[in-house]
Amino acid sequence: MASPREDTWVHSVCDMCFAACGILAHRVDGVLVKIEGDPNCPASGGHLCAKGQAGLIGQYDPSRVTRPLRRANPRKGIGVDPKWEEISWETALYILTDKLTKVREKDPRGLVISSFDQIALSYFIRPVWAVAYGTPNADWVGYYCGNYLHASMYLTNGSFHSDFDLDYCNYAILLGNQQGFMAGLNATVMARKMADARRRGMRVVAVDPVGTNAAAKADEWVPIRPGTDGAFILSIIHVLLNELGCYDRDFLSCRTNGSYLVKEDGSYLKEGRDGKPLAWDQKSGMAVPFDENGISPALEGWFTAGGERCQPAFQALKEHVKAYTPEKAAPITTVSAATIRRIAKEFGEAARIGSTIVIDGKVLPYRPVAVNIYRGAGAHKHGTHTALAVQILNMIVGAYYVPGGHRGPNLVGPAGRWGPGVTAEGMITPPSAIGHGAKYYDFEEREPDDLGLHQLFPITTNRSPMYQLNLQDPSLFKLPYTPEMLIVCRRNLMMNNVNPELVAESLRKFPFIVSFSTHLDEVAEFADLVLPEQYYLERFDLFPNRPSHTMSPATGQFYWGLRQPVVETQGEARRWIDVLYEVAGRMGFLNDIYKLLNVSMGLKEPYKLDPEKRYSMDEIYDRWTKSLFGPERGIEWFKQNGYHKVPRAVEEKYPGPFIKPRFPVYFENMLRAKQSVKSVAARMGHDWDTSDYQPVPDWKPCPAYEDGKGAYDLYVVNFKIPFHSLSITTQNPWLNDLAEHNPYAYKILINADTAKGKGINDGEEIWVESEAGKVKGEAKLTECIHPQVVGIAGVFGSWAKGKPVAKGKGVHFNSLLPMSLERIDPVSTGVDSCIRVKVSRAA
Amino acid sequence: MTRYGMVLDLNMCIGCNACTIACKAEHASPSGVFFAKVLEKEVGKFPAARRVFLPVLCNHCEQPACKEVCPTGATSKREDGVVVIDYDLCIGCRSCIEACPYGSRTFYDGNGAYYPGYTTLFETAKQNIPEGVVMKCNFCVGRVDQGLDPACVQTCPTECRVFGDLDDPQSEVSQLVAAKKARPLLPEKGLNPSVFYIGG
DSSP states (O other): OOOOSOEEEEEEEOOSSSSOOEEEEEEETTEEEEEEEOTTSTTTTTOOOHHHHHHHHHHTOTTOOOSOEEEOOOOOOTTOOOOEEEOOHHHHHHHHHHHHHHHHHHOGGGEEEEEOOHHHIIIIIIIIIHHHHTOSOOOOOOTTSOHHHHHHHHHHTSSSSOEEOTTTOOEEEEESOOTTSSOSTTHHHHHHHHHHHHHTTOEEEEEOSBOOHHHHHSSEEEOOOTTOHHHHHHHHHHIIIIISOOOOHHHHHHHBSTTBEEETTSSBOBSSSSSOBEEEETTTTEEEETTOTTOOBOSSOOEEETTEEEEEHHHHHHHHGGGOOHHHHHHHHSOOHHHHHHHHHHHHHHTTTTOEEEETTEEEEOOOEEEEEOHHHHSSTTHHHHHHHHHHHHHHTTOBSSTTSEEOTTSSOGGGSSOOEEOTTSBEEOOHHHHTTOOOSSOOOSOOOSTTOGGGSOSOSOOHHHHHHHHHOTTTTOOSSOOOEEEEESOOTTTSSSOHHHHHHHHTTOSEEEEEESSOOTTGGGOSEEEEBOOGGGOOEEOOSOTTTTOOGGGSEEEEOEEOOOSOOSTTOBOHHHHHHHHHHHHTOHHHHHHHHHHHTTOOTTSOOOTTSOOOHHHHHHHHHHHHHOTTOOHHHHHHHOOEEEEOOHHHHSOGGGOOOBBOSSOTHHHHHHHHHHHHHHHTTOOOOOTTOOSSOOOOOOHHHHOOOTTOOEEEEEEOOTTOOTTTTTTOHHHHHHHHTSSSTTSEEEEHHHHHHTTOOTTOEEEEEOSSOEEEEEEEEESSBOTTEEEEETTOOBOOTTOTTTBTOSOOGGGGOOOSGGGBOTTTOOBOOOEEEEEEEOO | OOOEEEEEETTTOOSOOHHHHHHHHHHTOOTTOOSSEEEEEEESOTTSOEEEEEEEOOOOOSSOHHHHHOSSSOEEEOTTSOEEEOTTTOOOOOHHHHHOTTOOOEEOOSOOOSBTTBOOHHHHHHOOOOTTOEEOOOTTHHHHTTTOOOHHHHHOTTOOEEEEETTOTTSHHHHHHHHTTOBOSOGGGOOOOSEEEEOO
8 A cells, every 4th residue: 555645633623512622633645534532632631422533424424515505496494495506605695795785774683693603603703793793683592502501600600501520529419411421511521530530439319300321320310300300409408408407607608698688578688778788797796798807697597787677698598498398399309208308418418518628738628519400400491490509509518619519610710811700799790701791780671672682581691592482473572673684504493492393484584594504404494595614624713612611620721722624625615704704894894893803802912903904714813812822822833732721720720719709599689680670571561470580499390390181191301312412413424323223312212111001112103292293203111211201312303305314313302392481481591391292102 | 472451341331432433433334333332221120220331342352263263264363362354365254253152243245335325535545344254343453553542442531441461460451350350241151352341
């Protein structure tokens, strides 16, 4: 064999899920022959999951869209052939520029952008391109996004996500999530750290209706009825507070608002109208400002101050949870009272309240327990309450930003580059690097004009489901303009939302749809223009490891990397951001974008963009990296070296004891949010239910809990498998091969006894039908699922001809989901993802 | 002497199949064929039920039954204990498939392309398995000869696989076999596999 002319390994960053693991791509004579984890990347540490490695074969998919396409058939519908005709990029750009110009002239708010491309959205579209164009509607992201969760995290840990310290944790409750089992954020590093933690004896309790991969390896699997996680957690809190008296008094007194006095109406007792909240000083027997030096704040008792009867917030919480005895929670959750009590006791004891540990010469509180939540437990109506209850549980034992406990990723940056904010009441707010938009303490009382209705949902991070509702029924909120154009960028609105018929109805409302996509997918069936998008192995993306999402604190490092092309682009594919920037140039608002980019990227002199000049994206990246890290860290350095890394100091790993702001165990701001929402709703002419804005969380039944009438006797839930992510990976033939050989991936899971009761045998075709839709698939009889639950994995069941590998494979869970105001979480707008179904043999 | 072997910790395998795909990418194995895979089954009745994972590959037996039955000498054992197949000598008689009690071997019928009717540049560059031969895991000898771990070991996110020399008592594999009650699959077959399991 002739020796190859070229044999090289290229640094880049994976994009087969959102974990953004560093990869090394092996290229021989221009052909990609292997992808491995980059040992230089703190996240992958040289390892890589099935998805990341399978990205290789997707590069060579012959079904890729390689040229711009224009629809010839005006009729749009599911399964209707658009009759594509190839056009040149110049024609495509002309059409795009013309349409965007006309929409902007009429009302720029008529433009809607839908994407889940975080890198582009966060830096290049949402804060700059869309703002310069003039639309507030650039945020139609996935319903698989944990929007119920992110707001709860901003509010409690000041960060975007939920994470915990596997270096020291000894007891972890995974509530409807598989953190550490190749699912979720930072999947590879967390799998490595979880394995290490389990080797040294960490106990894992998986609370989940489905016996997932995590449940398979957990020390204990607690099958729970869907949508009742909040009752389970509140009951554990009750046992710890009221039965065992097990809580971290020092942490609650000094690091939370537990000592703040609240009046009988639930609001803080303050020093004057706008003064500081007061706490009861046990030494002086007086109400004093919460942060006065040397006080001994009371956590319990009733006091009279300023003529008001008041109690510490902690006592209000403690009394509130008395309604959640294990005996009451057991029939709700189907978890026995004895199990709830035992887990509460184990959790409380494992927290080792009062203990300390010395790390790098610093004495730190040592609280090696965590309860972790992600989408599963919270993707329900009232999911915000569940997420907040989870955070309260972490806080009452003091397991918050200390060794072994809960943490949000990257609350503080390296050497003070960023850090949390603090309200006048002493409460934590997210650092601007992580959550600049989260304004959860001061509310804007005006009629919203965006499709997400921001002012009506102030405690949120995105309001994507409201886009759907506003499009579905424009009479609902009567926005002062009509959506005219939709740009879809690397997002499958049809697969990853609710029932596709409902989504189709919404998409038909747009006179013009442009989709940037690698394939003629399910969205293309509704698009007027399809533009070939670059595959991630052909793309430049700077800093996919974002502090808010994917820069894992578990690595012990801060790190910044570059996604760069490792092979030549197929056909005429381009990157959607570059195309939209080119259109901005043609339309004449690129100079506005540059001015905004200088702010959003924090560019310093001499790297600021001159609005009168024109830059390639490479040049912008080069200025950005040099501005952040100095002149020697230009884009070329990143291309050659991969990662810029900064080790974390102990204060950056465990910021809890080193920062000033307090964490809320009592959400007094919710009372103000309630007033604001009421007032906004009144202006909009709505009588709005604001009952979920409470200072202490409750468990409330989601609609499915009470819908189990007649034949609709089972719940259906969705769960993750470790080798697929959403619909992104379904067209990958290696991962399809895995799924076809897996006992669960493409099947409908049903408890063996439940199935027998319905005369269903293993391997038979069955129908699963909800009020919104029905799906057919092969029954997999299993012992590893709750008897009242049917389980469907991933986002399978594609139907687009342009995805021949994915087409017809597996079952489409989302077809079963309805969409209405009744079926979303009223605080976060998160879609309720459990629903009642009836199951029957298809034969 | 060197005798390469592997120890897999069943407690740490999370069934993610990173190994399965690493193997596929390394060897460009044909569609539907897995030289390394993760078997799954359920044990127990609800609620005391759970899924268990069993990652499997060629066991590189010390007395390989496949080699015994091979009429052409296509299957041989290297000095370092790795059992390999020479495709030039293999006549596809499939006796070895019958003889292997582990189901580690697959006959290649030539229908291996992942996109039907289309051969990718990757497959053209890397797939060197001729139609009509038998194929299996070769412990990634190409990598091992360069001093690298097999692809499945290199990628495993939980580091549940350890590769090394079973004849070296100081090696990590030998230490694990000695200390952790390591056992092979089907020891009663008397083939002395070089792949051992701990935990589980």
